[in-house]
Amino acid sequence: AITEKIDTGLLYKTVYMVGPVVAELLQGAGTAEDFEALSKSIDGVPFIEDSFADWHLAGQLLYRLRRKGCIIPITDCFIAAVSIRNASYVYTLDQHFTHIPDVRLTTM
Numbered sequence: 075a076i077t078e079k080i081d082t083g084l085l086y087k088t089v090y091m092v093g094p095v096v097a098e099l100l101q102g103a104g105t106a107e108d109f110e111a112l113s114k115s116i117d118g119v120p121f122i123e124d125s126f127a128d129w130h131l132a133g134q135l136l137y138r139l140r141r142k143g144c145i146i147p148i149t150d151c152f153i154a155a156v157s158i159r160n161a162s163y164v165y166t167l168d169q170h171f172t173h174i175p176d177v178r179l180t181t182m
Contacts, residue, residue, distance in 0.1 A: 090120045092156050094149040122156055131155035146170045
């Protein structure tokens with residue numbers, strides 16, 4: 075199951091998070107107790123800090139996609155940009171990522 079794959083990734087330090095993922099996870103908490111529990115559980119997940127270059131690449135991706143008539147949320151392009159610059163994969167169920175050039179997707 076996906077939980078086992080994530081646990082294995084965390085054990086071997088092959089799973090990371092970026093800012094938008096943290097915010098999306100936390101905003102989905104149902105109660106204050108859920109929010110606190112989730113905050114504590116994701117606190118130990120390795121985090122990739124973003125840079126100006128990541129935001130620049132996200133803007134470039136958004137520009138290129140818009141020119142093709144494809145509108146994608148900025149958060150998705152940012153996550154893709156960080157993954158591209160760090161030569162890593164993105165695990166997602168979001169179909170937006172399939173339209174972003176050079177992003178590598180995984181089903182874990």
